[in-house]
Amino acid sequence: MQKEMEKTSQEAGTSGNMSGLAVERKGCELVINGISSFSLYHTLECGQTFRWRREGDCYEGIVRGRALRLRQNRGDSISVWIPASAPDNEVYDILSLVREYFCLDSDHAGVELRLREVDPLIGPAIDYASGLRLVKQDPWECLISFIISARNRIPLIIAALNKLSRRFGRPVAGPEGATFWAFPGPEELSRASEADIHECGVGFRSGYVLDAARAVANGEFDLNGLSLLSLDEARQSLMQLRGVGRKVADCVLLFAFQRYEAFPIDVWMERVMRYLYFRNEPVTLDEIQTFARRRFGDLAGFAQEYLYHYARNCLAEELRAWTAAGALDGHRSTPVIPG
DNA sequence: ATCCAGGCCATAA
DNA sequence: TTATGGCCTGGA
Structure with missing residues (x-):
């Protein structure tokens, strides 16, 4: 088993994206180190998934018919629960599942860096939720x-x-x-x-x-x-x-x-985009869509998740006060005419 | 109580 | 093509 894990580690390190994962089997858990920017909390609680549940310091859920329990370690590292007596091939399956679901081999630190470069306004959102990854759902x-x-x-x-x-x-x-x-x-x-x-x-x-x-x-x-x-x-x-x-x-x-150019706009995204990028300008939803695609390009989906999560957890009061003050009135395509 | 929350559909102009 | 009303449900 140790050899298998070493091989996995080598493969990851030489796969062309320099992910450099290092995997170690320790009793009932598989420790995965060297992940490029990873936060289990932000990834599973940003709203992209619904069925993961927190149990103490672990998250539990099902991926492709298999029950998983994960825990974040210090740094960009996680532990994955495995049956103590699991044969090597089963452990390997679990590792593969987790790697694929969380896209552990991708250069996520690079994604965050590029987003900061193309847009100064998104910095605080990434500061808040660094390590938020888009998962590969069923x-x-x-x-x-x-x-x-x-x-x-x-x-x-x-x-x-x-x-x-x-x-x-x-x-x-x-x-x-x-x-x-x-x-x-x-x-x-x-x-x-x-x-x-x-x-x-x-x-x-x-x-x-x-x-x-x-x-x-x-x-x-x-x-x-x-x-x-x-x-x-x-x-x-x-x-x-x-x-x-x-x-x-x-x-x-x-x-x-994994269509990372997609930029879903719900009520929260509409509010936060108007607030951060179009403070007092009249723009339509389509214009916000176009703006996001142009500015964030093939990373628009990542930008969306950071902004959405940040808006809900950090800007809720601010946005509420802003909209309550009638900030949106007259800034849509068709102004509301009283009476 | 009335209103509204991570939209969408069916109508109407 | 764009604008309105209504909708299961349950918590404020």
């Missing part, structure tokens, strides 16, 4: 998650996704005898009735979820095929699904298909 779970996110709140979204998993997903053995519930696949969900889904707290989006499940399950909608399309084509394709508009489509493309 496209199906990501799609349903963001359909449910429409006109909804995070605690309710989480509750709905967990209920769906508990009811329609498969149980997965986790650390220390714990049971995790995998998110149900399109086939499993397509066998549910709209009433079943509604009972999970999905609300008026229940029909959208069931439609999507059926379309994907019967092959009418090719989710994996999206990776072959251009960003615009893939977005148009996703938006043919009921319940999927521009914002939800961009979230799926960014979080599941």
Whole structure:
């Protein structure tokens, strides 16, 4: 096993991106050192995912049907729980899963550096959440998650996704005898009735979820095929699904298909962009989109996550006061006419 | 109580 | 093509 890990470390170090991961197996955990700028907290609590949960100083979740438990160590290092008696090949699978999901081999410090260079205003957001990485989510779970996110709140979204998993997903053995519930696949969900889904707290989006499940399950909608399309084509394709508009489509493309040029704009992003970049200028949503793509280019998605997370956690009061003061009135494409 | 929260859809001009 | 109202739900 030690040899296998050394080999892994070497491969990572010579893979062309100089990631230089060093992996070590220690009893029940796999320690991964030398990650290029990594914060488990910011990565899992910035809002891109919904189903990871914090347990003490660990985060637990399911990736590709496997239960994972992770902990951040000092510096850019994490530990991954592994069964003490796991054979080498299983440990290797877990390592591969974590590496891929968190994109551990990417030069994230370089991403942060480039963003700071192209935009001085984003500095504070990166200072606050340095190590925030975009993860590689399962496209199906990501799609349903963001359909449910429409006109909804995070605690309710989480509750709905967990209920769906508990009811329609498969149980997965986790650390220390714990049971995790995998998110149900399109086939499993397509066998549910709209009433079943509604009972999970999905609300008026229940029909959208069931439609999507059926379309994907019967092959009418090719989710994996999206990776072959251009960003615009893939977005148009996703938006043919009921319940999927521009914002939800961009979230799926960014979080599941690594289309880092995507820049999803929700109410928080609209507020923070107007506040930081267009303080007293009238701009439309489209103009904000265009501005972001031009300024951040192929790193727009990263910029979006830093700004979104920063806005919610650091600027909430400021933004509330600003909008309450009527700052947005008259600064949209169509001014509100009283009376 | 009324309002609103990580949008989208169906109408209407 | 762009502007409005309504929508499950539950917490303030």
